[in-house]
Amino acid sequence: MLYRQRQLDLPHGALETPVLFPVRNIGKRSSDNTPSYAGNIPEFSAAMVNARSIRNRDPMWNRLTDNVTLREEMGVPDDTIVFADSGGFDFTNEEVDTTPRKTLQTQKELEADIYGTVDVPISRDNRKVENQDRIDRSLRYAIEASDHHDSDALLFASVHGYDPETLRNSIQYLEKNGDFDGYALGSLVPIRTDYTKVTKLILSARKTTDKHLHVYGLGGLVYQPLLLYLGVDSFDSSAFIRSAGNRNYLIPGFGGEELHNIEDMERLPCPCPVCGNQTLDEVRENREALVKHNLWALATELRRFRYVAESGREVEEYLDLRFQGNEVTQRAYQTAKQQMRRLT
Numbered sequence: 233m234l235y236r237q238r239q240l241d242l243p244h245g246a247l248e249t250p251v252l253f254p255v256r257n258i259g260k261r262s263s264d265n266t267p268s269y270a271g272n273i274p275e276f277s278a279a280m281v282n283a284r285s286i287r288n289r290d291p292m293w294n295r296l297t298d299n300v301t302l303r304e305e306m307g308v309p310d311d312t313i314v315f316a317d318s319g320g321f322d323f324t325n326e327e328v329d330t331t332p333r334k335t336l337q338t339q340k341e342l343e344a345d346i347y348g349t350v351d352v353p354i355s356r357d358n359r360k361v362e363n364q365d366r367i368d369r370s371l372r373y374a375i376e377a378s379d380h381h382d383s384d385a386l387l388f389a390s391v392h393g394y395d396p397e398t399l400r401n402s403i404q405y406l407e408k409n410g411d412f413d414g415y416a417l418g419s420l421v422p423i424r425t426d427y428t429k430v431t432k433l434i435l436s437a438r439k440t441t442d443k444h445l446h447v448y449g450l451g452g453l454v455y456q457p458l459l460l461y462l463g464v465d466s467f468d469s470s471a472f473i474r475s476a477g478n479r480n481y482l483i484p485g486f487g488g489e490e491l492h493n494i495e496d497m498e499r500l501p502c503p504c505p506v507c508g509n510q511t512l513d514e515v516r517e518n519r520e521a522l523v524k525h526n527l528w529a530l531a532t533e534l535r536r537f538r539y540v541a542e543s544g545r546e547v548e549e550y551l552d553l554r555f556q557g558n559e560v561t562q563r564a565y566q567t568a569k570q571q572m573r574r575l576t
């Protein structure tokens with residue numbers, strides 16, 4: 233089994249991994265701003281922010297360069313761990329409007345603990361040549377960031393590829409030519425329903441490096457146990473916000489349930505601080521309550537996996553059960569299992 237537990241020593245404290253970085257939409261104009269969760273859920277004392285959206289939001293950026301800290305701006309404790317990615321996801325359709333140096337400066341100004349390098353995501357719709365060009369540009373940006381990185385924050389190189397070889401070559405190239413504390417896999421969100429492909433890519437990266445491995449954007453309820461099983465150290469997700477926007481209620485061990493499908497129940501099947509004392513109708517009508525519950529659901533899923541691993545039970549038996557209810561995810565897990573067997 234590739235599942236592993238480690239600890240990252242970061243400027244704002246130690247962080248136990250594997251860990252989820254809940255996405256904070258701070259800086260985004262359309263910001264469904266995330267209700268405060270830091271301090272409420274012990275293992276989520278971390279956040280993923282987008283360096284580019286914050287920098288491009290003038291009034292906020294002025295406050296931050298004046299005398300307000302990012303953590304004050306977010307209303308979270310001073311020791312909150314922050315992972316600032318470059319905002320590369322926006323470069324799927326937009327021109328790159330930053331440089332590795334400028335992004336490093338922004339990440340430093342934000343006092344982030346982890347910096348993701350500038351990247352240009354690839355897309356299934358692109359021609360192969362176009363994607364290869366994007367992959368090469370991301371590699372150049374990463375090396376440039378490595379050359380200029382001089383703070384005690386960790387630097388993760390953002391890497392992309394739609395086949396295991398490209399990904400392996402990219403990581404090996406960066407290992408040889410730069411100095412990185414870990415790697416962050418991008419461009420997986422658009423192909424997330426192709427579980428076999430995603431699994432192969434993650435395994436390829438995991439085999440190539442023993443360093444910290446982050447997966448951008450796939451930290452939802454169903455992916456989480458798969459990522460843990462594949463030895464991924466961290467992931468981020470905004471699924472808890474998006475799901476709540478669609479009135480989707482996440483149930484650990486299952487998935488999302490649209491709340492209007494449930495009519496005649498008074499209590500929800502969850503003892504979290506949100507659902508424990510409120511009725512179904514109260515939760516249904518309160519988007520913020522839904523967001524908070526959904527985060528608790530993600531925490532529960534993570535805790536369960538840890539419990540199974542810690543208590544010496546067979547993780548594979550647990551996952552056989554976990555994925556039983558859904559044909560697609562069951563097939564994904566079976567594929568992952570076969571690929572793992574081939575590895576060892």
Ligand SMILES: [Zn+2]
Binds near residue numbers: 502503506507526
């Ligand atoms: Zn709940």
